[in-house]
Amino acid sequence: xxxxxxxxxxIREGEKLLDFDPAESGDATLxxxxxxxxxWRRGDCPKNIGKARExxxxxxxxxxxxxxxxxxxxxxxxxxxxLYWMNQARRDLIQQMPRHVQAPRGTFALRSPNRPNPVAMxxxxxxxxxxxxxxIGIDAIDCFDMTPxxxxxxxxxSVDTPAGTELVTALA
Amino acid sequence: xxxxxxxxxxIREGEKLLDFDPAESGDATLxxxxxxxxxWRRGDCPKNIGKARExxxxxxxxxxxxxxxxxxxxxxxxxxxxLYWMNQARRDLIQQMPRHVQAPRGTFALRSPNRPNPVAMxxxxxxxxxxxxxxIGIDAIDCFDMTPxxxxxxxxxSVDTPAGTELVTALA
Numbered sequence: 001x002x003x004x005x006x007x008x009x010x011i012r013e014g015e016k017l018l019d020f021d022p023a024e025s026g027d028a029t030l031x032x033x034x035x036x037x038x039x040w041r042r043g044d045c046p047k048n049i050g051k052a053r054e055x056x057x058x059x060x061x062x063x064x065x066x067x068x069x070x071x072x073x074x075x076x077x078x079x080x081x082x083l084y085w086m087n088q089a090r091r092d093l094i095q096q097m098p099r100h101v102q103a104p105r106g107t108f109a110l111r112s113p114n115r116p117n118p119v120a121m122x123x124x125x126x127x128x129x130x131x132x133x134x135x136i137g138i139d140a141i142d143c144f145d146m147t148p149x150x151x152x153x154x155x156x157x158s159v160d161t162p163a164g165t166e167l168v169t170a171l172a
Numbered sequence: 173x174x175x176x177x178x179x180x181x182x183i184r185e186g187e188k189l190l191d192f193d194p195a196e197s198g199d200a201t202l203x204x205x206x207x208x209x210x211x212w213r214r215g216d217c218p219k220n221i222g223k224a225r226e227x228x229x230x231x232x233x234x235x236x237x238x239x240x241x242x243x244x245x246x247x248x249x250x251x252x253x254x255l256y257w258m259n260q261a262r263r264d265l266i267q268q269m270p271r272h273v274q275a276p277r278g279t280f281a282l283r284s285p286n287r288p289n290p291v292a293m294x295x296x297x298x299x300x301x302x303x304x305x306x307x308i309g310i311d312a313i314d315c316f317d318m319t320p321x322x323x324x325x326x327x328x329x330s331v332d333t334p335a336g337t338e339l340v341t342a343l344a
Contacts, residue, residue: 016241025203027320028257030289031194050330067288069188069267072278079334080280083255083291085200095241106244108252108324111331116239117202117322119255121293123334139335148199150289152280155334158222159283162251162295162327163311168338 014104016095022116023091032148034063034134036084040144049122052142058127059141061149063134071131078126079155082141085148086118123155186276188267194288195263204320205242206235206306208256212316221294224314230299231313233321235306243303250298251327254313257320258290295327 011017038059046052052059061082063071074080093114095104107115120143128137136152157167183189210231218224233254235243246252265286267276279287292315300309308324329339 018238020238022203022205023201026201027204028202028259029195029198030200030202031197031263032199033194033288048330053335066190066192067266067280070278070280070288072267072276073273073281074278079337081293081332083289083293087200091203094239095244101245104244106242106246108239108242109245109326111325111328115323116205116242117255119291119323121253121255121325121332123332123337125334125336151287151291153283153293154281156283157333158220160253160293160295160332161329162297163225164297165251165295165339167333 012097014095014097015093016104018092018094018116021092030085030150032064032085032150033067034061034149036061036082036141036143036147036149038141038143038145038147040142042088042144045144046142049140049142052140055140057140059138061136061138063136068131068134071129071136074126074129076126076129079123080126081121081123081153081155081160082149083119083121083151084143085150086113086120086143087148088144089113089115089118091116091118119150123160184269186267186269187265188276190264190266190288193264202257202322204236204257204322205239206233206321208233208254208313208315208319208321210313210315210317210319212314214260214316217316218314221312221314224312227312229312231310233308233310235308240303240306243301243308246298246301248298248301251295252298253293253295253325253327253332254321255291255293255323256315257322258285258292258315259320260316261285261287261290263288263290291322295332
């Protein structure tokens with residue numbers, strides 16, 4: 001597994017591996033546009049963003065050099081989708097046995113970080129914005145400290161919720 | 173622009189380019205896990221997924237070989253997030269002037285396909301599922317035919333909507 005760092009969990013009964021490594025496909029390349037700074041490391045990371053919100057500890061994005069003009073028009077209180085790269089995940093696990101399921105489940109039926117392209121996404125809210133310093137505060141996130149950021153987009157209910165869904169929002 | 177195909181739109185007043193090409197960063201590599209088949213090409217593509225839904229024409233995903241086990245546990249009617257690669261976009265446009273805005277807006281404040289990492293995402297609903305053939309029907313999407321797929325995940329309101337947002341309509 002070319003891009004797994006740290007401990008690789010053992011394969012459990014019912015789990016299946018791809019017989020190739022998606023990391024070697026090289027169909028397209030990503031640029032890391034920043035770094036997500038969080039209080040979390042393996043071992044003390046909240047299980048999901050709901051738990052991270054309950055923990056009441058904010059997080060921060062440090063944008064990489066050159067990207068600050070991309071923030072023009074964003075504002076504090078705005079909800080955004082973050083896309084980030086789970087660089088401690090494995091990419092060849094196509095069927096998984098998380099502790100909470102009874103039968104093997106496909107990777108595309110799970111939000112597990114282990115997936116052919118370990119791109120995670122979460123809807124967060126901007127709490128502070130300093131374009132000159134390339135710093136963006138966010139309300140909460142459940143990823144490890146130093147996770148690479150690959151994109152940030154305005155959260156739009158018309159695109160980011162499925163047809164037939166209506167939301168009541170208390171957004172700024 | 174190493175990975176732009178077809179027409180590259182001209183730069184408009186107020187737009188800014190990065191002085192480097194994110195396509196050359198190579199911080200991580202993506203594997204294309206399938207292809208999105210749609211009725212749309214440049215020129216007749218709906219402006220957004222809302223318009224695509226109104227058009228009433230479904231779409232389909234053809235999974236690449238080897239990934240079918242990843243579908244285990246998904247079901248018809250389930251909402252999923254698709255992540256896909258806007259391979260006709262440019263990656264160095266950091267401040268943009270879409271026709272509907274009055275002042276230049278940062279790329280991270282827009283859903284434009286032109287962005288350092290052109291990963292698009294939409295919440296769609298599964299309408300048919302044939303794991304043996306690696307085929308997944310979806311209700312609607314507004315991307316060009318043959319757009320490469322990079323991920324599919326269950327849509328989860330707890331992760332995919334910002335804090336303070338509540339659902340009022342139940343899903344199938």
